[in-house]
Amino acid sequence: MANLLIFIADFVTAMLIRATGQKLLLSRRQSLEYLNLPKLVKNSANINAGDLASLIYLWNPLTIVTCLGLCSSPIDNLMVVLTIYAACSRLAPLAAFGYVLATHLSLYPAILILPVILLLGYGPDAPPAKLFLHKSSNSDGKDPSNNDESRSAVTTHKPVRCFSRRPVVHFMIWVSIWSCYVLFLCSIYLKGLGGLQEMFKKTYGFILTVGDLSPNIGVLWYFFAEVFEFFRNFFLIVFHVNILFMILPLAIRLKHRPCFLAFVYTAISAMLKSYPSVGDSALYLGLLGLFANELADMQFSFFLFFGYIGVSLLSPVMHNLWIWRGTGNANFYFATGLVYSCLQTVLIVESVSTMLKHDRMLRKHVIA
Amino acid sequence: MAIDRRRPKPSRRSHFVIRETLLLLFLLLICAPSPSSSSSSSSSSMHNNNWAVLVCTSRFWFNYRHMANTLSLYRTVKRLGIPDERIILMLADDMACNARNTYPAQVFNNENHQLNLYGDNVEVDYRGYEVTVENFLRVLTGRHDSAVPRSKRLLSDEGSHILLYMTGHGGDEFLKFQDSEELQSHDLADVVKQMKEKNRFKELLIMVDTCQAATLFSQLNSPGVLAIGSSMKGENSYSHHLDSDIGVSVVDRFTFYTLTFFEKLNMYSNASLNSLFASYNPTLLMSTAYYRTDLYERPLNEDRSCSSYEWLKVLQDRLADEKSDTIVMYGLGTMILLLTVSTWLST
Numbered sequence: 001m002a003n004l005l006i007f008i009a010d011f012v013t014a015m016l017i018r019a020t021g022q023k024l025l026l027s028r029r030q031s032l033e034y035l036n037l038p039k040l041v042k043n044s045a046n047i048n049a050g051d052l053a054s055l056i057y058l059w060n061p062l063t064i065v066t067c068l069g070l071c072s073s074p075i076d077n078l079m080v081v082l083t084i085y086a087a088c089s090r091l092a093p094l095a096a097f098g099y100v101l102a103t104h105l106s107l108y109p110a111i112l113i114l115p116v117i118l119l120l121g122y123g124p125d126a127p128p129a130k131l132f133l134h135k136s137s138n139s140d141g142k143d144p145s146n147n148d149e150s151r152s153a154v155t156t157h158k159p160v161r162c163f164s165r166r167p168v169v170h171f172m173i174w175v176s177i178w179s180c181y182v183l184f185l186c187s188i189y190l191k192g193l194g195g196l197q198e199m200f201k202k203t204y205g206f207i208l209t210v211g212d213l214s215p216n217i218g219v220l221w222y223f224f225a226e227v228f229e230f231f232r233n234f235f236l237i238v239f240h241v242n243i244l245f246m247i248l249p250l251a252i253r254l255k256h257r258p259c260f261l262a263f264v265y266t267a268i269s270a271m272l273k274s275y276p277s278v279g280d281s282a283l284y285l286g287l288l289g290l291f292a293n294e295l296a297d298m299q300f301s302f303f304l305f306f307g308y309i310g311v312s313l314l315s316p317v318m319h320n321l322w323i324w325r326g327t328g329n330a331n332f333y334f335a336t337g338l339v340y341s342c343l344q345t346v347l348i349v350e351s352v353s354t355m356l357k358h359d360r361m362l363r364k365h366v367i368a
Numbered sequence: 369m370a371i372d373r374r375r376p377k378p379s380r381r382s383h384f385v386i387r388e389t390l391l392l393l394f395l396l397l398i399c400a401p402s403p404s405s406s407s408s409s410s411s412s413s414m415h416n417n418n419w420a421v422l423v424c425t426s427r428f429w430f431n432y433r434h435m436a437n438t439l440s441l442y443r444t445v446k447r448l449g450i451p452d453e454r455i456i457l458m459l460a461d462d463m464a465c466n467a468r469n470t471y472p473a474q475v476f477n478n479e480n481h482q483l484n485l486y487g488d489n490v491e492v493d494y495r496g497y498e499v500t501v502e503n504f505l506r507v508l509t510g511r512h513d514s515a516v517p518r519s520k521r522l523l524s525d526e527g528s529h530i531l532l533y534m535t536g537h538g539g540d541e542f543l544k545f546q547d548s549e550e551l552q553s554h555d556l557a558d559v560v561k562q563m564k565e566k567n568r569f570k571e572l573l574i575m576v577d578t579c580q581a582a583t584l585f586s587q588l589n590s591p592g593v594l595a596i597g598s599s600m601k602g603e604n605s606y607s608h609h610l611d612s613d614i615g616v617s618v619v620d621r622f623t624f625y626t627l628t629f630f631e632k633l634n635m636y637s638n639a640s641l642n643s644l645f646a647s648y649n650p651t652l653l654m655s656t657a658y659y660r661t662d663l664y665e666r667p668l669n670e671d672r673s674c675s676s677y678e679w680l681k682v683l684q685d686r687l688a689d690e691k692s693d694t695i696v697m698y699g700l701g702t703m704i705l706l707l708t709v710s711t712w713l714s715t
Contacts, residue, residue: 086711093710174710178703185699188692192633192643 006067009074013286014054016078016085021050021290023088024259027124028293035127035135035366049292057286061312066279073279076105080283083112084262087119092167095120096174104182107207108269111243114251115265118258120167125257127362129161135366161256210236210274215323215333217315218276219341222334243272253356260294260355263287264348271344278312281344288351298354300346307343311336415570416527420445420455423504425536425545427461427496432616433607435463436477437535437577437623439485444630445531446489456507456522458494460536460546470614477619477627479611493520501551508532508559510568526567531575535623538578540601541586557587564590571664573641577622579604582658593663594641598622599655606654621653 025048057063066073083098095116102109187196206212213221220239227235246268254261263284270280288295315336321328422445424438442457464475464486475486494503506512507522524530537544541553556574563569574595576584581597588595598605598620607617608624629647648657 091711091714093707093714097707170714181699181703185696185703188699189696191692 002070003067006070006074009078010058010063010067013074013078013081014058016081017057017286017290018050018054020081020085020088020259021048021053023085024124024290025049025293027126031126031132035131035362037362037365047292049290052292053286053289056289057282060282060285062278062285063282066277066282071277071279072105073277073282076102076109077279077283077286079105080109080112080266081287083109083116084119084259084287087116088124088259090120090123090167092120092170093174096171097178100175100178100182104179106273107204108243108273109266111247111265111269112262114247115258115262116171117168118251118255118261120171121163121165122161122256122258125259126161128256128359131363131366132161134363207274208236208240215319215330216275217278217337217340218271218273219337220274222330222337239272239274243269250352254352256359257355260291263291264352267344267348271341271348288347291351291355294358295351295354298350300350304343304347304350307339311340311343315340413526413570415529417524418450418454418529418531419522419524419569420450420531420533421458421507421522422455423458423499423532423534423536424460425499425534425543425551427546429463429466429468430616431461431536432463432475432614433477433619434535435459435461436475436485436618437620438533439475439490440477440619440623440627441533442490443483443485444627448630448633452491453519455491456493456520457491458499458504458507459492459496460499461496468615476611476614477624479609479613479618481613491519497546499546501545501549501555504545504551505555505559508568509562510566522568524568526570528569529571529573530569531573533575533577535577535620538576538580538584540580541583543576543578543584553584553587556584557589560588560590560593564592575626577605577620581605582660585658585660588660588663591663593660595660595663596645597658597660598653600658603655622648622655622657625649625653 063074079098079102081098083095083102086092086094086098099109099112099116102112183196186199190196190199210220210224213225215221223235223239224232247265250261250264254264266280266287267284270276270284273280315333318328318332318336322330322333420442422438422442424434426434438457438459442455445455446452463469464473471481473486474481474484476483477485494507507520510522512521522530534543542550543552544550560572563572570592572593574585574593576596577598578584580599580601580603582600583597585595585597599622606621608619608621609617611618625648626644629644645657645659650656
């Protein structure tokens with residue numbers, strides 16, 4: 001029964017990723033056509049990103065392992081992808097539902113509020129806004145021959161991306177409705193067991209205070225096993241702010257690409273959260289496929305691909321050596337954890353810089 | 369990218385619906401519940417300690433199950449937080465070190481032998497021939513000879529909640545002690561009245577697992593007493609199952625289902641007595657569990673009062689008392705329904 005539920009969750013996640021990919025592709029085509037860059041549409045690697053991403057998600061060995069292990073990560077992933085899909089399609093209640101449940105199940109999707117608001121306000125990913133302004137100013141001043149074309153373009157799609165407030169307000173209302181509902185149901189269910197306070201203490205409190213230091217693929221356990229009591233709270237704050245302080249700068253830099261921003265946030269939280277698992281990696285690797293067109297010439301892709309495979313194979317071996325055979329020690333296992341987080345860092349940094357390079361290339365083509 | 373042009377009508381409709389539900393929910397939000405302990409409305413004393421008096425009245429090997437009943441309750445009561453100093457355990461015979469016991473020093477209440485009730489942490493206060501009606505009444509009223517040690521006294525006061533559990537063989541208006549004497553219902557009523565006069569309890573819960581247990585409470589008349597019996601007049605209480613290894617029945621049905629209820633709780637639980645009553649199934653018990661709540665002053669469900677905070681708390685209590693699982697299932701179903709409707713409306 002649980003198996004069936006997880007299969008269904010994985011399958012629905014893949015379908016939603018595919019639908020999101022199609023929306024992104026549509027938006028990309030529209031914006032490139034508006035910017036009069038049809039040759040880019042033809043020349044560049046024009047893979048159907050939605051199909052590719054859903055296949056990556058389904059065939060990822062990490063996803064399969066999560067499914068076999070009967071984890072609840074597929075359901076978390078489903079809620080996150082539901083949020084992103086609904087925000088892309090401007091469905092405020094569905095997005096609010098996905099957001100509330102994703103935050104309820106694990107705390108970290110709360111940072112997705114920024115990309116979701118940007119998606120609801122501006123719409124799916126598009127080149128930076130100033131390119132459109134540049135284009136419209138260009139067409140008004142310099143090319144009278146293109147006037148008709150640009151005017152028709154203006155009538156079909158508005159060039160300037162204004163922030164529409166109404167979906168965001170709806171979203172906020174629905175978030176409050178869904179969160180009240182969920183908390184009410186939880187309080188009924190937990191009446192005899194300590195109520196909501198106990199629930200928050202045991203779920204969010206546990207995630208934030210890192211009570212259990214059993215080894216996992218993250219980086220927190222090793223550090224907190226040796227930190228002194230006096231400094232424990234300070235370092236807890238440091239590690240959690242490590243995620244939080246990256247939110248705002250990335251949002252400022254990537255506000256024209258909210259879907260990509262959501263991907264970067266999921267990758268960062270999968271790397272730096274207190275109890276990561278391979279299910280989180282499966283999610284962002286699937287979402288990575290959505291941007292295959294823009295990230296086609298990413299550096300270090302070979303290194304990253306084989307690095308992931310290597311770490312996936314070595315990490316259980318080192319764990320076995322340390323815990324079951326006793327011929328290794330914690331450093332063996334933590335080394336693989338460090339390599340894993342290193343690979344994730346390289347992936348995030350490279351993908352962001354490739355995306356920015358892509359935007360710069362677009363800008364060069366528009367101005368030229 | 370562009371601002372979507374929407375049909376104005378559905379959005380206005382859904383906006384109106386959203387406003388309505390929002391208003392309702394803000395009302396509920398204002399009186400957000402917080403866990404708080406209920407306070408007694410009637411008497412002036414505060415509840416500040418718990419006692420348990422657990423009595424097994426039968427001897428002989430074939431009454432093994434009565435010993436197992438009492439020891440199971442002893443274990444449960446200790447697990448839920450009452451320490452040995454506050455428990456008076458009276459066992460009329462020794463089953464653990466009985467010559468007929470193939471598992472020496474072990475007492476089980478289930479044929480799977482998962483739990484040894486007679487570990488190294490059992491303190492029996494009255495054993496063997498010390499369990500008599502006279503000693504039982506002396507314990508409850510507190511009238512002891514000066515030589516009786518403190519561990520054998522019930523040192524409760526006006527703030528105590530006492531659990532009195534008795535098991536053995538009984539009949540119409542009596543309970544048999546040691547196969548030689550009887551405790552009658554008017555004796556019990558008399559001693560409870562004396563306890564109330566001497567302010568030896570704030571609330572008393574009497575649980576009796578014998579045949580025709582309800583008749584034992586017929587004469588009770590003191591306030592603050594709650595009584596649960598395993599069967600009505602004319603009905604027998606039955607054992608649960610036979611352990612073919614030990615050779616006798618190892619637990620009674622009523623106690624078995626009571627233990628099942630308590631196993632789900634821990635020290636911090638707030639389960640109500642109503643849910644305990646509701647968990648008894650007459651078909652499974654093969655008798656009708658009887659409970660007497662008319663002497664109990666504090667209502668088992670809170671009274672409705674005007675403030676919406678109280679109302680929400682009552683709603684939660686009522687919802688939690690009855691099958692909270694089904695309520696939550698319905699809630700989830702409604703949530704999915706609301707989700708599909710709202711998504712369809714917003715497209």
